[in-house]
Amino acid sequence: MKTLIFSFFFLLVSSLSYGLPADWGKTGHRATGAIAQKYLSKKAKREIEKLLDGQSLALVSTFADEIKSDDNYREYAPWHYVNFPFDSNYDIHPKSDKGDLYMAIQKCMEVLKDDNATKEKKAFHLKLLVHFLGDLHQPLHVGMAEDRGGNRFQVQWFDEGTNLHSVWDEKIIESYQMSYTELAKNSKKLSKNELQNIQNGSVKDWMYESRGLCEQIYKTTISGDNLGYLYMYDYVDVVRSQLQKGGIRLAVLLNDIFK
Numbered sequence: 001m002k003t004l005i006f007s008f009f010f011l012l013v014s015s016l017s018y019g020l021p022a023d024w025g026k027t028g029h030r031a032t033g034a035i036a037q038k039y040l041s042k043k044a045k046r047e048i049e050k051l052l053d054g055q056s057l058a059l060v061s062t063f064a065d066e067i068k069s070d071d072n073y074r075e076y077a078p079w080h081y082v083n084f085p086f087d088s089n090y091d092i093h094p095k096s097d098k099g100d101l102y103m104a105i106q107k108c109m110e111v112l113k114d115d116n117a118t119k120e121k122k123a124f125h126l127k128l129l130v131h132f133l134g135d136l137h138q139p140l141h142v143g144m145a146e147d148r149g150g151n152r153f154q155v156q157w158f159d160e161g162t163n164l165h166s167v168w169d170e171k172i173i174e175s176y177q178m179s180y181t182e183l184a185k186n187s188k189k190l191s192k193n194e195l196q197n198i199q200n201g202s203v204k205d206w207m208y209e210s211r212g213l214c215e216q217i218y219k220t221t222i223s224g225d226n227l228g229y230l231y232m233y234d235y236v237d238v239v240r241s242q243l244q245k246g247g248i249r250l251a252v253l254l255n256d257i258f259k
C-alpha cells in the first residue's frame with residue numbers, strides 16, 4: 001500500500017513539474033530536431049552520433065527542459081529566453097548577468113568547437129543547443145520581461161483559461177494533432193532559393209526575425225481574448241514554418257561546427 005501511495009505521489013509531482021511552460025513543448029522541439037537531422041552533412045552526422053552515443057537530435061531536444069526540475073542545473077534557466085522592449089533592440093538593451101538565449105547559443109557553439117572540451121561537456125552543450133535553436137524560433141521566447149514572455153498575458157484557448165506563451169508553446173501544435181514525426185515529414189517542400197534564404201543570416205538575424213513575429217502577435221492578440229479556430233487558421237502555418245526554420249538552421253550551425 002505504501003508503495004502504491006508513493007508511486008501516486010511521484011506521478012503527481014512529476015505531472016505538476018512537467019506541466020510548466022515547456023518551450024515549443026515536446027512535440028515542437030522533437031519536430032525541429034527531426035527536421036535538422038535531414039539537413040546534416042555526413043561528417044556532422046558521424047560526429048553527433050559519437051557524442052550522443054547514437055541518440056537522435058529529436059530525442060535529446062527536450063533535455064534542456066527535463067533538467068529544469070533539478071536544482072543542480074538552475075543556472076541554465078535564464079538561457080531559454082531573451083527579453084528586451086519593443087522600442088529597443090538587443091545590442092543597446094542592458095544584458096542579464098545570468099545570460100540569455102542568444103548568449104546561450106554562442107556558449108554552446110564555443111564549447112562544441114573547443115578541441116580541449118571533454119566528450120561529456122560537448123554532449124551536454126549539444127543537447128542544449130538543439131533545444132535553444134527551437135526556443136529561438138518560438139516568438140514568445142524573444143519577448144518582453146514585463147509579462148515574462150507572455151506567461152502573464154492571460155487569454156482563453158477554446159474557452160479554457162491559459163496564457164499567450166502556452167498557446168505558442170503547445171496549444172497550437174497540440175490542437176493540430178500531428179506527431180513530431182508527422183510534422184517533420186510534412187514540412188513545406190522548399191525551392192532551392194527558399195532553402196537558401198532560410199539558411200542565410202546569423203543567429204542574431206534569426207533572433208530578430210522571431211522578434212518581428214512576436215511584435216505581430218502582440219498587435220493581433222488582446223488580453224482576455226478567447227482564441228480558437230480563427231487563431232489556429234491565422235497562425236498554424238507560421239508555427240509550422242518556425243519549426244522548419246529552426247531545424248534547418250540548427251543543421252546549418254552543426255554542419256559548420258563539425259565541418
